Amino acid sequence: MRKPAKKTEKRFTPQKTQTTPFHPRTNQFNLMQNWDDWAGYLAANVYESFEKEYFAIRNQSTLLDISPMCKYRIKGPDARKVLDRVVIRNVKKIRTGRVGYTLWCDEEGMTIDDGTIFRFGKQDFMLLCAEHMYSWLQDAAWGYDVEVIDESHNICGLALQGPTSYSVIKEAGFKGVETMKPFDLREVEPGLWLSRTGYTGDLGYEFLTENKNALKLWDRLWKAGRQNWGLIPIGLEALELVRLETGFIAPGVDFQAAHAVSRVGRGRTPFELGFGKLVDFNKGHFNGRRALLEHQKNGKRYNLVKLDIEDKYPADSSYVYVGKEKHIGFVTSAAWSPTTKRNIALAELEAPYGDTIRDGIWVEVYVDKEGKWYRINAKATVVDGSFFSNPRTRQTPPGPF
């Protein structure tokens, strides 16, 4: 499951911020009462302590209320066709009982959002994403024998992530989960869908169920995890750090969602975001295909890359340079990664910097030392693959760790 968009401009929320079905519990744990608005819902930033939550994700197990995610059910005889029309990857290859990560573009090949496709059945899918997409999906479905249903407000989601998450699930009495491989999806109990997916790059699972089952699910996991497996709830701040360690991108932060910008040239292609490999030109027409073929021919304009930066100061909002002082881009997300002990960042560079030219790149980091600002020039190395990775993430059956 992906993190929410961190918006600079807040979208119009038609009513008072909503609470999710888990609110009676999340509210009780939120000692700080530190809430943010996530797609119109109250979402905890931090429950108690950011550090405690972050380390729990990497060493224990954690619960994150992901109910605010947008959830679009797409079902009917043409459901697969409609999704294939929308997204860049081949949906045929996502079998029933599997989840697939993908991006989708507008007609100009600019990324609208990224998200995950859950395939419940031959003709039954759910698209989960950060951006509101209902009317656009309605347009995409026009002329097809399909139903697009916005289930964002009837279905809740709970992510259970961390090395001991499998143990929690087992202790909670869910059967047969040991055979679930990464990206597997199952109705583990009637009305309760479980997938082995997540945003942490670590072992983890996500539950989807109707709102009415929310508290029962929370309490069951809580009871199973509290005693032996170090289960605690986590908020958006910890989520932000782990998603960056994993190298996941966020709309509104690392790229601008095509529907959210009005200025020309702000959109980015999947190639430029590093997801060129997902684009399947052989599956028939899909949105933006012709434009993407042009982009492929003309080459990338930008490269969104992972940077490993010398020195310890997070390179938030830094400019990126090459050589003497040639400005080539800027940092979109940055943090000190405690687990990998690296100073990491995502940065957008002008192509071909970041792919064919990687030498001599450095960032200008701004450091505030008790009210006094310092400027540090730090060398940066382009990193392939995710910053954080651990074999336990993929091991099946998972161990207790």
Place this chain on the structure above:
Amino acid sequence: MSHSDKFDVIVIGAGHNGLAAAATLAKRGKKVCVLERTNAIGGMAQSRDNDGTSVPYIAHLLHNLNPTVVKELGLSSAIKLKELPTIALDPDGRHIEIAGNKAQYTDGSAHPDAAIYEEIRARIIKFGQLLEPMAARTAPDLSEGASFAGLPELMPLAKLGLKMKLMGKKEMREFMRIALSNVYDLILDDMEDGVLAGSLAADSVWGMWTGPRSPGTVLSLMYRYCTGGQSSLPIGGMGAISHAIADVAKNNGAQIRTNSAAEKLVVEDDQVTGVVLKDGTTIETKAVMSSAGAFQSMMIGGHENFDVEAVRRLRNVRSKGTTAKVNIVLKDVPEIAGLSDSQMASRLLIAPSAYYIEQAFNAIKYGEMPPAPVIEAVIPSLSDTSIAASGKHVLSAVVQYIPYYLEGGWNDKARNKLTKIVVDTLSKYAPDLRDKIDYTETLSPADIEQETGAPGGHWHHCEFSTDQMLAVRPVNLLARYAFGIKGFYLCGASAHPGGDVSGLAGRNSALQLIKDGAAS
């Protein structure tokens, strides 16, 4: 189907634009086949024969047949035109005759507004002629770095391509000032509202969902007048024009197949490779041009082959027709007091004031027929005996504003009501008309759609307004004829520059196809 039957280009629709496209391609050595759904060619530009009387089925006069098209296709010897003056009819009998930019009362006496009328009309024509080169080529590509607020994009282009500077600063400023404004204000700033003002205002709104007070009407008037603003009667009937173009196509090897409706494209790896006909036959081709409406063409191409945003736009193209056709076969020529026999052969206009037109426009907003519609009538049989071997005469009337969506729907009763409104309106000027009627034929916009396939029965297939013009006609990003799928082109009135019997959309599109190498 053997391999030799493979065409370079298949053209869908044998309206005059499809034919102009076919002729343009065939003249350049392309192997072309035109598919026409109905049993006759010409689309909205055809004549129908009824017992030896030929009626201009829908379109009846030429005002925008493009000289470049005539020249390129070598049509000038094949077609014969008779320029017609306009008689702007006055309910009080003080009719005005307009020839070129000169206006005077039909009895030869001077009209007090003649000088200012001449000035306004000459200026509109001049500006229109500046725009003409834009009409005679593919719409400008604004996709790089421009936002599509619509018309303002025209200004820099106009400046760029149209030798505007040569007009001098004052005229240029005037163009900028009026281009986006409405005809009502433009005319009535300088003239009294009345018959003369009405005649100009009417020419700004034919076929459109606009009244003289609607923005953009000055621009549509410029388009209407972009080849000089003169109305001509095609000798031999409107069908003769379509047939002359068809002959050029055929003489250069093109095939034209009637009763052959195109149903669906065959698309392989995003490239057009054939057309499936309604009867199930498949014809192979390298490219396809469609003169069906924009939405209809998308459906022939398969909506799944268009991007989500394109489908949404094409579904929302505005094309509700506003114009009906009433053809009246006459036992004899009626009389209009104050008009000589030769004046009776003119283009007769019932648009006695700009206000009258605006009033007529009001009704359509509520799905109603106006009790007093705007009418352009002509009795072609007075100028062209060849079309009335029967000895009868024909009064051809283009009637506006008649809604496509009529409250209560279109049926015989509604059609009879429309016929009555038209006959009543005409009878105010020609009281003996009723006695001379042999029979009438009335086509509502819905009937025109039914008969010709034109979406909404719309004159331009796609409303001719600033948000559906030039670089956004019929829709944004599909305005340069190439229509999504590789090898698929739009070539009818819904493409740039729009409708009228002008031949430009078909000809421009064919040239673009060749330039793109789509049939090689």
